[in-house]
């Protein structure tokens with residue numbers, strides 16, 4: 101095998117669902133590692149990535165944690181296996197590094213639910229409002245944002261704002277409703293955006309799952325559009341309070357061990373289960389909805405990763421002025437409190 105003639109490379113096919121044609125074989129893994137070394141690249145994978153991509157990555161985590169790892173990495177190239185806004189966030193925090201995403205078509209329905217022009221118009225209607233954006237937003241939207249937030253710190257971020265100031269909260273309506281309820285604030289306007297992946301996790305399904313698994317705990321992993329709806333539904337009383345726990349990945353494993361539950365239902369995107377099962381193989385983690393799979397995340401295939409490393413594509417660019425403003429909104433969030441896990 102030479103550096104340019106691995107037989108598998110010729111098999112990469114580009115189709116509407118992304119790049120395919122390559123299996124995650126040991127030869128593929130060797131080639132990916134070799135190319136990463138050659139390119140002085142570190143491989144980052146989001147928790148919702150395909151298991152093969154998670155397993156070959158140098159780091160696996162949520163988007164904010166990965167962006168911080170990217171900023172601190174010694175390597176000059178970051179390969180971000182996730183969706184586009186996440187790779188943009190890594191670029192915002194690492195402007196001097198080359199950031200690559202294996203397929204730039206990997207978008208996010210939640211981030212796409214508001215663009216910069218829509219936000220400009222909304223701000224014009226509320227000129228004195230403070231703009232709070234969930235991290236699932238494009239770089240341009242972050243550049244028009246006062247403070248970013250994650251699902252873990254959204255309540256703290258909004259509570260830190262002068263109670264007399266109006267707040268524009270975007271783009272996730274479920275997280276917005278949760279924040280409004282917890283803070284009791286009535287001067288918060290919420291953008292009607294949502295992640296389509298969450299759609300199957302509705303109140304009835306959540307309640308039915310809880311009823312049919314009476315001995316299982318129900319954990320919500322607040323790292324996703326689908327989990328923010330579960331957060332909202334739990335607060336609305338669809339499932340008993342004492343059965344629901346809102347937890348980070350590490351917290352979930354600790355809590356599962358502590359309660360002694362043999363089975364844990366998890367409201368999250370199904371990719372997350374791979375990390376949970378690896379970390380605690382003795383616990384039966386089951387998804388609340390096994391259809392909650394993000395098709396954009398799954399566009400980062402073994403073929404896409406191989407192509408990315410061979411061709412140094414797709415490179416992520418963020419206008420330096422936009423990046424500067426976006427960075428401020430992320431830094432304000434970090435200065436308010438622990439951002440915990442973003443998506």
Ligand code: SF4
Pocket residue numbers: 183207208209210211236295296297298324325326369394395396397443
């Ligand atoms: S699960 Fe939803 S919010 Fe997360 S990346 Fe996919 S589309 Fe976006």
